[in-house]
Amino acid sequence: MSNKEKYQLSILIPVYNHVCKGLVENLHLQAETEGLLYEIIVADDGSTDIAVKEKNSRISTIKNCRYISRDVNVGRAAIRNFLAEQSRFKNLLFLDCDIELPDSHFLKRYIDADIKAVLYGGVCTEGTHSLGKHNIRYIYEHSSEPHHTALERSKQPYKSFRTTNFIISRNIMLAHPFDERFKHYGYEDVFFGKELKHNNITIMHIDNPVSIRDFEPNDVFISKTEEALRTLYCFRNELADYSKMLESIRRMEKFIPMEFFRMWHRVFGKLELKNLKGNSPRLTIFNMYRLGYYLSLKDVK
Known part of the structure; x- marks a missing residue:
């Protein structure tokens, strides 16, 4: 886009128990370099770690940056709506707090792109060889990377949307x-993609990924996965055509009774958990556990 000095951008980052001052400093430097009319707003969604909040509070000392601390956790959807309401520029860039920028041209690639309505840049994983053996989130994210390119995402632009890294018109x-x-955790972005399609709002995809380098311990990731599956179960009717999990179940139940997987989960679920929380987790076991856990939710009242 020409006249970059007039490009208006509100960079919005929800945060919960994670220090993101370094990310903000990087974004600030890039925005200054590009001569943008910009602001960076970080909204803390009721973090419980006082030391983290203290470090993030220093964000407000950086030019054009603001840190907002909220006492009550309102959730991933509401905190993003709050950030949008707090913003004042016509383009909004939403970023997760636990990502890193790949290089010094991250903002420039977004500015140079032909933004119509919504633009998603993608995500990539970076880690050590040991993570590939011991961390189940890294193993899962890394295995999904071939589907994260703009070319692959554009094949199903609405189903491939994530809130990790996207620009949207404020209006x-x-x-x-x-x-x-x-x-609760999970699927607010999937439903958002569905709503954008329903309202004929275009999602464009480009290769401008942010990096995930901070991978939570296996037990924490499994707990978050279970929470996401409970969210999916609550909204299963509305997400029927937008969830890969639900699509897989529909395909499989034509050939295999789902009761088989429920029984498998009842018998082997604890053994699967032991593997997934241990030092040598397996992706196949993770996928089996997710399927069995979800299918077993129908028995939970």
């Missing part, structure tokens, strides 16, 4: 906010 965001029924 569109305010007119079509995230659904605040999604208070």
Whole structure:
């Protein structure tokens, strides 16, 4: 885009128990280099770690940056809506707090792109060889990377949307906010993609990924996975055509009774968990555990 000095950008980062001052400093430097009319707003969604909050509070000392501390955790959908309401520029860049920028041209690639309505840049994983053996989130994310290119995402532009790294027009965001029924972890971005399609709002995909380098311990990731599956179960009817898990179940149940997987989970679920929380987790076991856990939710009242 020409006249970069007039390009307006609000960079919005929800945070929970994670220090993101370094990320903000990097974004600030890039925005200054590009001569943008910009602001960076970090909203803390009720973090419980006082030391983290203290470090993040220093973000407000950086030019054009603001740190907002909120006492009550409102969830991933509501905190993003809050950030949009707090913003003042016409383009909004949403980023997760636990990512890193790949290089010094991250913002420039977004500015140079032909933004229509919503633009998703993608995500990539970076880690050591040991992570590939011992960390189940790294193993899972790394195995999914071939599907994260812009070419692959563009094949199903609405189903491939994630909130990790995207730009959206402020007017569109305010007119079509995230659904605040999604208070727990998972699938608020999937439903948002569905709503954008329903309202004929274009999602474009480019290769401008952020990096994931901070991978939580296996037990934490499994707990988050279970929470996401419970969210999916609550919204299963509305997400029927937008969830890979639900699509897989529909295909498999034509050939295999789902009761088989429920029984498998009852018998082997604890053994699977032991593997997944241990030092040598297996992706195949992770996928079996996810399927069995989800299918078993129908028995939970």
